[in-house]
Amino acid sequence: EAEVAQSPRYKITEKSQAVAFWCDPISGHATLYWYRQILGQGPELLVQFQDESVVDDSQLPKDRFSAERLKGVDSTLKIQPAELGDSAMYLCASRREAGANVLTFGAGSRLTVL
Amino acid sequence: QQQVKQSPQSLIVQKGGISIINCAYENTAFDYFPWYQQFPGKGPALLIAIRPDVSEKKEGRFTISFNKSAKQFSLHIMDSQPGDSATYFCAASKPGNTGKLIFGQGTTLQVKP
Numbered sequence: 001e002a003e004v005a006q007s008p009r010y011k012i013t014e015k016s017q018a019v020a021f022w023c024d025p026i027s028g029h030a031t032l033y034w035y036r037q038i039l040g041q042g043p044e045l046l047v048q049f050q051d052e053s054v055v056d057d058s059q060l061p062k063d064r065f066s067a068e069r070l071k072g073v074d075s076t077l078k079i080q081p082a083e084l085g086d087s088a089m090y091l092c093a094s095r096r097e098a099g100a101n102v103l104t105f106g107a108g109s110r111l112t113v114l
Numbered sequence: 115q116q117q118v119k120q121s122p123q124s125l126i127v128q129k130g131g132i133s134i135i136n137c138a139y140e141n142t143a144f145d146y147f148p149w150y151q152q153f154p155g156k157g158p159a160l161l162i163a164i165r166p167d168v169s170e171k172k173e174g175r176f177t178i179s180f181n182k183s184a185k186q187f188s189l190h191i192m193d194s195q196p197g198d199s200a201t202y203f204c205a206a207s208k209p210g211n212t213g214k215l216i217f218g219q220g221t222t223l224q225v226k227p
Contacts, residue, residue: 042217102163
């Protein structure tokens with residue numbers, strides 16, 4: 001069964017450091033999402049890509065967060081500098097085609113900022 | 115602004131019992147209501163979904179009941195099993211091509227043997 005791959009699975013960093021997360025969606029999935037899930041809460045959308053273009057980044061803290069999907073396949077989410085409040089699970093999801101409702105999530109990257 | 119409210123936060127059910135999780139939404143533009151199941155260390159996975167043109171959808175032991183006038187929907191897990199122990203999220207999305215999901219806060223279900 002095809003999966004959304006994410007790495008690293010776990011990251012511990014000190015505040016003010018830079019961190020990066022990588023996501024490889026299911027092959028052929030044009031839409032890619034980055035969600036943040038704070039412990040005990042539901043996932044919240046950070047950024048959405050359609051191919052290589054950003055569709056929605058209204059909830060992305062752009063002063064410290066950036067995301068790219070240069071070739072419309074895999075994607076990187078970066079945080080610089082990391083803050084204590086960034087500790088969360090960062091989930092990547094992909095969707096087969098526009099109009100399809102089913103999102104397939106990866107296992108996530110858990111970030112702990114000390 | 116939280117657009118999807120979920121309750122209870124946690125739930126303990128005996129094996130064989132019925133688990134019920136409720137969600138309420140505010141935006142009447144929502145037209146797709148999925149439930150996701152998440153096991154520890156894993157990402158959420160789609161469990162079952164409904165659109166507002168039907169009042170109920172059943173898949174095996176899982177049923178969604180939908181009340182459009184009350185803007186509420188619920189997940190019923192019949193004959194709950196220890197393997198159902200997980201966190202459940204309701205979600206909603208608007209029409210259009212974005213597929214953006216707005217999630218509830220989650221319910222941690224524990225099914226005791």
